[in-house]
Amino acid sequence: MQLLLEHEHSFINGKSYQTDDTFSVLNPANLGVVKEVSSVDELGCELALSGAQCALKQLRTVSASLRSEVLKKWHALILSHEEMLAELMVAEQGKPLHEALGEVRYAAGFVEWFAQEAIRSYGETIPSQNTSVQLSTIKQPVGVVLGITPWNFPLAMITRKVAPAYAAGCSFILKPSEETPLSAIALAKLAIQAGMEAGAFQVLITRQPAKLVEGYCQSAAVRKLTFTGSTKVGQLLLSHSATTIKRTSMELGGNAPFIVYGSANIPAAVAGLMAAKFRNAGQTCVAANRVLVEQECMAEFISCLTTAVATLKVGDGMVAGNDLGPLINESAKAKVQGLIASALKQGAKIHYQGAEEAGLFMAPVILTHVTPEMDIANTEIFGPIVSVMAFFDEVQSLVFANGVEEGLAAYFYSQDVSQIHRVSHALEYGMIGINEGMISNPVAPFGGIKQSGLGREGAKQGLDEYLEVKYLCQKFD
Numbered sequence: 001m002q003l004l005l006e007h008e009h010s011f012i013n014g015k016s017y018q019t020d021d022t023f024s025v026l027n028p029a030n031l032g033v034v035k036e037v038s039s040v041d042e043l044g045c046e047l048a049l050s051g052a053q054c055a056l057k058q059l060r061t062v063s064a065s066l067r068s069e070v071l072k073k074w075h076a077l078i079l080s081h082e083e084m085l086a087e088l089m090v091a092e093q094g095k096p097l098h099e100a101l102g103e104v105r106y107a108a109g110f111v112e113w114f115a116q117e118a119i120r121s122y123g124e125t126i127p128s129q130n131t132s133v134q135l136s137t138i139k140q141p142v143g144v145v146l147g148i149t150p151w152n153f154p155l156a157m158i159t160r161k162v163a164p165a166y167a168a169g170c171s172f173i174l175k176p177s178e179e180t181p182l183s184a185i186a187l188a189k190l191a192i193q194a195g196m197e198a199g200a201f202q203v204l205i206t207r208q209p210a211k212l213v214e215g216y217c218q219s220a221a222v223r224k225l226t227f228t229g230s231t232k233v234g235q236l237l238l239s240h241s242a243t244t245i246k247r248t249s250m251e252l253g254g255n256a257p258f259i260v261y262g263s264a265n266i267p268a269a270v271a272g273l274m275a276a277k278f279r280n281a282g283q284t285c286v287a288a289n290r291v292l293v294e295q296e297c298m299a300e301f302i303s304c305l306t307t308a309v310a311t312l313k314v315g316d317g318m319v320a321g322n323d324l325g326p327l328i329n330e331s332a333k334a335k336v337q338g339l340i341a342s343a344l345k346q347g348a349k350i351h352y353q354g355a356e357e358a359g360l361f362m363a364p365v366i367l368t369h370v371t372p373e374m375d376i377a378n379t380e381i382f383g384p385i386v387s388v389m390a391f392f393d394e395v396q397s398l399v400f401a402n403g404v405e406e407g408l409a410a411y412f413y414s415q416d417v418s419q420i421h422r423v424s425h426a427l428e429y430g431m432i433g434i435n436e437g438m439i440s441n442p443v444a445p446f447g448g449i450k451q452s453g454l455g456r457e458g459a460k461q462g463l464d465e466y467l468e469v470k471y472l473c474q475k476f477d
C-alpha cells in the first residue's frame with residue numbers, strides 16, 4: 001500500500017475517501033504547500049460511523065491475543081518507516097528531525113505497551129456473603145470511540161489513544177488536527193497493513209472540525225470521546241457530550257511550575273529545564289511554564305541558564321544542528337509575542353533574547369521579575385519563553401505553584417530528601433518530575449487534575465479508559 005498519495009484524503013473503511021473540497025497543509029518553516037488534502041463531507045462521516053459500528057461487531061470475534069498480534073505488527077511497521085514518518089512530521093509540524101524521530105519511537109512505544117496490555121484486561125471474582133451466589137466482573141469494550149488530537153505531537157497523541165482502544169476491542173474514528181493530518185493518514189494506512197479491520201481505525205480530515213465533532217457528539221452510537229487539546233475546547237466538548245452521557249478522557253492544558261530549591265544541583269536543574277521547556281519549541285502541554293527559583297540560588301541559576309539558552313539554534317527542522325523549529329502558525333506566534341509584551345508592561349524584565357527570527361520562527365527569551373499575577377504566569381505560553389519568578393521559602397513556592405487552575409505536570413529540583421517527600425505530596429498536579437525534566441513515558445500514567453483534564457493515558461490505566469466493567473451476579477439452585 002502506498003503510504004501517501006499525491007493528494008491526500010480521509011481514510012474511511014480502509015480506503016481513501018476523496019471529495020472536491022480541498023485545502024492545503026502548509027510547512028510552518030517556509031509556508032510552502034506540503035500537500036493538498038480533501039475535507040470530508042457528510043456522507044463520509046456517515047460511512048465512517050457505520051464502518052466503525054461494523055468493525056465493533058467484527059472485533060467481538062477477534063481474541064485479545066490476536067489484537068495483540070496486530071498491534072505488534074503495527075509497532076514493527078511504524079519503526080520500519082520511522083525515517084519517512086519523521087520527515088513527514090517535520091514537513092507538516094516543524095519540529096527538528098531528531099525530535100521527530102524521538103516522537104515516532106515514543107508513538108511506537110504506546111503501540112508496543114498496549115500490545116502487551118491487550119491480553120491483561122482481567123475481570124475478578126468477588127467473595128460473596130451467600131454461597132449460592134457467585135459474584136464476578138468482566139471487562140468489555142466501551143464501543144465506538146471518537147478521538148480528537150492536536151498538532152503538537154502528530155503521531156504520539158494518536159497512538160496513545162488508538163492502541164489502547166484497539167487493545168480493548170473498540171473501533172476508533174479519529175479527527176486529527178487540520179494542521180497535521182498527513183502523519184495521521186500514514187499511521188492509519190500502516191495499521192491496516194498490520195491487519196487492523198477496515199473500520200477499526202478511520203481518519204477524517206475536515207476544514208470544519210466544529211461541525212463534524214458536534215455531529216458525532218450528538219450521536220448515541222459514539223460511546224466515548226477522547227480529546228487532547230486546550231481546556232476551553234475540552235469544556236465545550238464535555239458539554240456537547242452531556243446529552244448522550246459519553247465516557248470521556250480529556251487531556252487538557254497545563255501551566256507547569258518548575259521549582260528550583262536552594263539545595264538543588266543547579267547544572268542538573270538547568271539541563272532538566274532545557275528539556276522541559278524547549279522540546280517542540282515550547283509547544284507541549286507539559287512544558288515548564290513558570291520557573292520558580294529560590295532567591296538564594298537565583299544568581300547562579302540565571303547565569304547557568306543563560307549560557308545554556310544562548311547555545312540554542314533556531315531554524316528549519318530538516319537542517320541538522322537546529323534545536324528550535326517554527327511555531328505552528330501566525331496566531332501562535334502573535335499570542336506568544338503578546339504575552340511577552342504584556343509581561344513587560346506588568347513589570348517583568350527581558351534578561352536574554354536571541355536575535356529576531358523571521359516567519360514563524362521565534363528566538364528564545366528569558367524573562368525575570370515575573371510575578372504570579374501577570375498574564376504570562378496564568379496562560380499556557382506554548383513558545384520558547386522562560387518565565388522566571390523568585391520565591392523565599394518552601395511554603396511560598398507551594399502557594400505559587402498550586403495557585404493556578406491547571407494541574408497537569410510539575411517539576412522540582414531539590415537534594416533535601418525530606419523536602420522531596422513534602423513537596424511531591426503537596427503539589428496539586430497529576431505528574432511530578434523530581435530532579436527530572438522529561439517525564440513522558442508510555443508505561444506511566446499521563447494526565448492531569450483540576451482544569452487539566454479527566455482520565456489517564458498510557459500505563460495500565462490507559463486501557464481501562466476504553467473498557468466498561470460489567471458485574472455478574474449468578475445464583476445457583
Ligand code: SIN
Binds near residue numbers: 153228285286446
Ligand atoms: C502534549 O503536549 O500534549 C503531550 C506531551 C507528551 O506526551 O510528552
